[in-house]
């Protein structure tokens with residue numbers, strides 16, 4: 001058993017975790033940052049498209065905040081909207097000062113463009129891999145202890161109970177190469193393990209919702225889990241690989257159906273392809289259902305900076321260089337979206353302005369947490385901005401609070417029980433199922449973009465049963481080596497998170513934004529709230545939580561009753577005014 | 581258009597110097613070190629997500645990757661609706 005102690009433990013080293021580490025170290029705390037892979041070469045941060053929200057000193061943040069707040073249907077904490085913009089303005093300055101490569105115009109100013117889904121909010125294009133490398137270098141210089149290749153399996157609680165009545169006291173895991181069991185005791189623990197996603201979808205196969213799952217087991221509240229569902233144009237498709245949709249659209253790409261129609265004109269004549277992703281993907285599905293497929297991305301209209309940008313960000317330009325497709329500068333290319341779990345801020349652990357969860361001494365940041373700055377609708381660029389800013393605040397708060405406290409005591413029996421549970425699959429007999437097959441079962445839940453979008457109570461029950469089966473199997477399955485053991489824990493965590501998603505979806509008896517239930521197609525104003533789920537001693541607890549009225553600049557408006565936007569698009573009806 | 585190249589990462593032992601940078605870079609732990617040969621090798625190739633992180637970091641250009649991905653865990657909406665192109 002290898003033991004480490006720190007004031008602040010951070011699990012996961014993407015933008016959220018490294019910004020948390022940087023800030024906590026600046027405040028003067030001792031900091032450990034642990035990651036399943038190698039910090040700076042892992043997670044969605046490294047793989048992201050490189051668009052981030054870019055407020056500058058000259059911008060009127062009221063205008064930007066208003067757009068976030070109104071576009072997100074007022075389903076946010078307006079103080080977070082301002083905190084996000086003010087914080088990100090400083091983070092952009094840091095990147096500039098550190099020399100992180102940012103795309104610039106002829107005069108040397110940051111080149112900014114309207115962010116997808118937005119009219120006023122501006123984003124910039126930078127190099128996320130270079131930024132992550134710089135973050136690693138900076139936190140190392142500040143004395144942060146980075147522990148790479150340790151897969152965290154569970155949080156430690158002060159009372160040895162899950163859910164806990166006490167507090168978080170650190171975490172345990174194992175080194176994925178040597179198999180050494182690692183105990184990390186800390187005064188504050190920050191979960192920054194990235195988004196909840198299935199393996200095989202987004203090229204971030206090590207982000208399997210581990211943090212939200214382990215925090216949920218410890219009693220933390222997840223919110224708006226049904227909004228985890230959503231459409232996106234994934235980089236990994238069945239047949240080939242396409243670089244970021246957001247980047248293409250930001251540079252002027254269009255979507256056309258088999259009749260050559262730019263079909264988004266019908267649904268969102270102002271923002272077109274830059275509309276809410278879920279609306280674009282629903283409109284895509286509608287083309288397929290109506291026999292107007294395939295849908296192509298038309299790159300004949302992109303500006304000159306697209307090609308150099310895409311080659312820099314996505315190695316080789318993916319499909320754009322493949323000899324299997326015609327020249328994309330001449331011929332539109334069929335693309336495919338997915339509809340599934342993509343919790344990049346739309347759902348996740350509930351945090352306050354300082355990153356605190358409802359479990360004492362447990363904080364969260366980044367896409368493991370719900371982004372309360374933007375409501376149900378996040379623009380391109382706001383997820384990474386939220387990671388930077390929520391990480392910074394969580395690190396700040398954790399460090400300050402920890403300085404006045406003692407390290408928590410953890411009984412040895414608790415640790416040995418956690419160790420036995422973590423390694424149990426290695427000692428079991430091989431059976432018919434392998435960890436890979438469990439991940440196949442989970443991925444199949446997101447097989448069809450159309451079926452995933454159009455939900456019903458019946459379908460959700462079937463999906464929930466699959467997650468329950470997988471959860472059960474993870475308690476019986478054999479792992480042949482440590483590599484396999486990681487996958488068992490990942491399957492357990494995906495199933496845990498997906499279960500929370502489907503349970504929340506069953507509890508929500510309405511349709512709203514990207515969430516569409518055929519059996520409840522209308523928006524019900526009584527669901528204008530945060531929707532919490534947590535584990536109680538007697539079972540799951542669902543909560544409806546009002547949006548905060550503190551610091552409200554833009555008077556909150558409840559959503560009107562009516563057909564939700566996905567239902568309207570699929571039925572071919574006009575969108576409600578507020579969605580168009 | 582029907583591309584069916586399989587996801588593959590390869591390491592050329594003739595040029596690999598065993599520096600280990602690709603092992604650090606791989607987020608899903610596909611690549612390991614062969615102590616006897618003193619070189620990196622592909623240990624869990626089917627988990628490769630073709631993210632190019634290893635290739636980016638390899639100083640000797642020993643890593644080969646195919647970007648024409650046939651992703652076994654994704655199901656095509658075009659197959660579901662029988663649309664060919």
Ligand SMILES: Cc1cc2nc3c(=O)[nH]c(=O)nc-3n(C[C@H](O)[C@H](O)[C@H](O)COP(=O)(O)OP(=O)(O)OC[C@H]3O[C@@H](n4cnc5c(N)ncnc54)[C@H](O)[C@@H]3O)c2cc1C
Nearest residue numbers: 012014015016036043044045048049051152194366367384
């Ligand atoms: C392909 C793609 C393109 C995107 N493009 C954009 C974009 O252009 N703009 C934008 O704003 N957003 C974009 N996003 C979203 C954005 O990248 C994410 O919201 C953000 O990077 C998440 O950062 P994070 O720090 O929360 O998590 P991550 O960067 O995912 O980091 C999480 C880390 O936690 C580690 N970890 C996970 N589980 C464990 C465990 N059990 N034990 C130890 N460590 C663990 C992982 O190894 C990983 O390093 C994109 C996402 C993807 C996938």
Ligand code: SF4
Nearest residue numbers: 606628629631632634
């Ligand atoms: S391409 Fe990515 S997943 Fe594949 S071996 Fe290289 S680093 Fe690993």
Ligand code: SF4
Nearest residue numbers: 596597599600602638
């Ligand atoms: S980075 Fe290149 S040279 Fe270094 S071990 Fe890997 S394959 Fe060999």
